[in-house]
Amino acid sequence: MGFSRGIWILYKKEVKDYFLSPLVYILTGLYSLIIGWLFFNYLVASKDLTTANLSQSILIPLFGNMNFIFLFLAPLLTMKVFAEEKKLGTLNLLLRSGLTDWQIIFGKYFATFTVTVFMISMTFLFPIILGFSGYHDWGLVISCYLGLFFCLLSYLAVGMFVSSITSNQIIAAILSFSILLGFMLMVFSVNATHLSLVRDLFQYLSVPFHFEGFVRGAIKNFNILYFFCFSGMFLYMTRKSLESRYW
Amino acid sequence: MKVIELKNIVKTYPGVEALKGISFAVEKGSIHGFLGPNGAGKTTSMSIIAGLSSPTSGQVFINGKELGREKSPIGFLPETPPLYEQMKVFDYLKFVAEINNVARSELSCRVLEIGKKCGLTKVMQRLIGNLSKGYRQRVGIAQALVFDPEIVILDEPTVGLDPNSIMEIRELITSLKKDHTIMFSTHQLHEANLICSHITIINHGIILQSGPIGEIGKSLKNRQVIRAVVRDWQIIEPAMVLSEIKDLFPCDNVEIKKLDGQTELKFIAETDDDLRPSVSAYLLQKNCGLLSFTEEGMDLEEIFKRVAGQ
Numbered sequence: 001m002g003f004s005r006g007i008w009i010l011y012k013k014e015v016k017d018y019f020l021s022p023l024v025y026i027l028t029g030l031y032s033l034i035i036g037w038l039f040f041n042y043l044v045a046s047k048d049l050t051t052a053n054l055s056q057s058i059l060i061p062l063f064g065n066m067n068f069i070f071l072f073l074a075p076l077l078t079m080k081v082f083a084e085e086k087k088l089g090t091l092n093l094l095l096r097s098g099l100t101d102w103q104i105i106f107g108k109y110f111a112t113f114t115v116t117v118f119m120i121s122m123t124f125l126f127p128i129i130l131g132f133s134g135y136h137d138w139g140l141v142i143s144c145y146l147g148l149f150f151c152l153l154s155y156l157a158v159g160m161f162v163s164s165i166t167s168n169q170i171i172a173a174i175l176s177f178s179i180l181l182g183f184m185l186m187v188f189s190v191n192a193t194h195l196s197l198v199r200d201l202f203q204y205l206s207v208p209f210h211f212e213g214f215v216r217g218a219i220k221n222f223n224i225l226y227f228f229c230f231s232g233m234f235l236y237m238t239r240k241s242l243e244s245r246y247w
Numbered sequence: 248m249k250v251i252e253l254k255n256i257v258k259t260y261p262g263v264e265a266l267k268g269i270s271f272a273v274e275k276g277s278i279h280g281f282l283g284p285n286g287a288g289k290t291t292s293m294s295i296i297a298g299l300s301s302p303t304s305g306q307v308f309i310n311g312k313e314l315g316r317e318k319s320p321i322g323f324l325p326e327t328p329p330l331y332e333q334m335k336v337f338d339y340l341k342f343v344a345e346i347n348n349v350a351r352s353e354l355s356c357r358v359l360e361i362g363k364k365c366g367l368t369k370v371m372q373r374l375i376g377n378l379s380k381g382y383r384q385r386v387g388i389a390q391a392l393v394f395d396p397e398i399v400i401l402d403e404p405t406v407g408l409d410p411n412s413i414m415e416i417r418e419l420i421t422s423l424k425k426d427h428t429i430m431f432s433t434h435q436l437h438e439a440n441l442i443c444s445h446i447t448i449i450n451h452g453i454i455l456q457s458g459p460i461g462e463i464g465k466s467l468k469n470r471q472v473i474r475a476v477v478r479d480w481q482i483i484e485p486a487m488v489l490s491e492i493k494d495l496f497p498c499d500n501v502e503i504k505k506l507d508g509q510t511e512l513k514f515i516a517e518t519d520d521d522l523r524p525s526v527s528a529y530l531l532q533k534n535c536g537l538l539s540f541t542e543e544g545m546d547l548e549e550i551f552k553r554v555a556g557q
Contacts, residue, residue: 001348009345013334020333092299093329093390096318097346245300 006099010107011114018115027073032122038065039126054135059127063144063215066123067151067208070116071184074152075176077115078159079169081108082238086167101242105235109153109160116152140217147214150227151207155180157234164241183207248275249308250398250428251296256305258291264452265291268305271447271457273398273430278420280439280460281432283449289432290326292449293402296430297323309398322396322427326403328387332376336367336386339375340393347394357393365389365419381412388419392427399423401431405438417442472543473514473526478536480510488512496525509538 001009018024039062046057085091094104127141155176162176163169186206190199203209207230210223251273258266266288273279283289294300296307298319307314309321331339340358349357362371365385370378375386384404391399404420405413421442423429433439439446440460447457456463482488485501492498497520502513514526523542530537 006346009342013331013342017331017333088329088331089325089327090329090331092323092325093343094346096298096321096323097343098318098348099346 001098003100003103006103007107007110010094010099010104011111014108014111015114018111023076024115024118027076028119028122031069031073031119034069035062035066035123038062039123054130054133055137055140058130059140059144060215062126063148066120067148067211068184070152070155071180072177073119074116074155074180075159075162075173077112078156078163078176079173080163081112081160082164082242083167083169083172087169095242095245101239104242105160105238109156109235112156112160113149113153116156117149120148137217143214143217143219146219147211147223150214150224151211154207154227154230154234157231157238161234161238161241164238180207249273250275250310251430252308252311253292253296254306254308256292256295256302256307258288258295258300258452259303266295266302267452269449269452269454270305271454273428274445275428276424277428277444278424278442279428279430280443280446281430281449282434282436282439282446283432284434286451287449288452289449290402291452293323293325293400293430293432297321297400299323320396320398322391322394322399324387324391324399324401324404326406328383329390330375330383330386332374334375335372336362336375336378336389337371339386340389343390344393349394357395361389361393364392364422366415381408381415384408384412384416385419388416392423395426397428399427399429401429403432403434405433405435413438470515470517471522473522474539474541474543475512475514475526475530475537476506476539477510477512477530477533478508478538480512480535492529495529496520496522498522510535513543 039058042058042062046054082091085094095101099107127135127138158179159172159176162179163172166172166175183206186202187208189202190206193199193202204226210226213220213223249272253272254270255268256266256270257264257268269288269292281289281293291300295302296309296314296319298314298316298321301316309319331342334342337358340361341354344354344357345351359368359371362368365388367382367385367389370382375383378386388401388404391401401420405416408416417438420429420431443460445458446460446463448455448463480503482491483503485503488501488503489498492501492514496516497518498514498516500513500515502511502515504511504513512530514522516522523540527537527540530540
């Protein structure tokens with residue numbers, strides 16, 4: 001079995017499982033409602049902000065919130081990825097099969113990412129609505145979505161790792177949320193020190209610092225590298241966790 | 248030819264030594280029963296053979312090749328079948344076949360064939376979550392067979408099933424013998440007697456006996472207990488019965504118990520011979536109104552005691 005074929009087989013099954021569960025539709029509904037309400041409010045408020053353009057008054061704060069809400073939603077999506085399989089005993093079915101650990105991890109990772117893309121798909125309407133008002137900075141829109149996708153991939157990697165170390169879904173959700181919140185709050189710790197090295201380190205490690213660049217329309221190599229390393233590290237730890245059956 | 252061979256396997260968990268250097272082999276084409284009480288080390292041994300955990304020390308050979316971290320070509324049904332309840336039986340078996348490298352062109356054909364073999368044809372389009380325990384167990388066995396492995400390991404496949412399902416599962420296991428080598432664990436010696444050609448008995452992480460069931464049975468079955476219930480019995484003293492029968496057949500002990508106007512007699516003998524013809528002839532000769540006549544099988548616990556004592 002080829003590497004991509006193995007991923008594809010598991011991906012298909014996982015995506016089907018997600019969309020057969022009411023959880024995805026509930027979370028999508030909730031997310032769309034919150035973000036739709038925020039968009040409407042930013043739109044109304046933008047009339048009073050005569051000095052700011054639509055990007056500054058609507059898109060940038062909106063994407064900040066879209067990203068922030070996934071801090072809560074991503075753990076709910078990933079909590080069952082491995083924890084449920086462990087509890088049902090089906091993880092051993094996968095581990096004993098012809099699939100490699102990496103095929104299992106990527107199959108599940110991409111399937112969960114597909115679900116998150118489905119969840120944010122309703123927000124694709126917002127730039128179109130702005131387009132009717134003459135908004136045309138599509139580069140910024142693409143950059144914002146790209147940043148959001150990178151953030152989502154990072155959150156999902158953390159969630160998958162935590163799900164792989166426990167068979168309790170509630171613990172998995174709470175622990176992943178705590179880790180993600182820790183990376184989010186790291187940026188505030190910057191003000192707590194006068195040491196520039198520590199400050200720079202904390203800043204570089206925090207997720208919002210790198211997302212901010214994308215939201216301002218700047219796609220920088222080091223931001224992309226950070227997200228790749230962040231996701232890669234947690235996926236690698238997930239593999240190590242699966243491998244622990246041999247320890 | 249040995250398809251599975253364990254050599255001096257030790258498995259320790261923090262504070263517990265689950266397997267204490269066990270060694271045994273499974274012959275090709277056999278149905279090998281793995282017997283032991285709860286906590287004896289059956290599931291741990293099977294998990295190691297199936298490649299789900301690694302031993303603390305020792306070696307496992309599958310078809311003469313040492314088992315490492317590579318996937319072992321073994322069909323495995325754990326104690327709780329690994330089922331995705333939201334999937335249909337057909338889709339589930341197809342998925343298991345796919346992830347186990349069954350060629351795409353053969354997938355549907357293979358799934359239908361296994362479904363037929365395991366008696367699942369009628370429920371192929373039903374959700375696994377809606378199936379009865381018996382059918383779920385069959386689906387579990389089907390997933391272990393769907394990629395046509397040479398060796399199939401079944402961990403207590405009949406536990407918790409009703410008598411009809413137990414018989415059907417036993418028939419299914421027996422029918423698999425011609426194409427596969429089967430190793431299955433059970434609590435019941437009776438079950439192992441019915442379908443196994445070889446058995447291994449484990450207790451407290453130690454192998455007590457292993458080999459062809461006939462040989463082990465012979466070494467153990469030197470004690471026979473015959474229970475008879477009669478209507479009219481006058482002799483109360485076992486010693487008197489023993490003196491009456493001492494020239495007829497060998498018997499070491501007789502127990503007599505009065506039960507609601509009936510009398511229960513137990514003839515206990517340490518012998519390799521079958522005493523049933525002699526005991527029945529004696530009772531008929533006494534014309535005591537024989538109501539029932541059975542041979543009491545040795546339960547597993549007794550066997551463990553005896554084997555451990557040897």
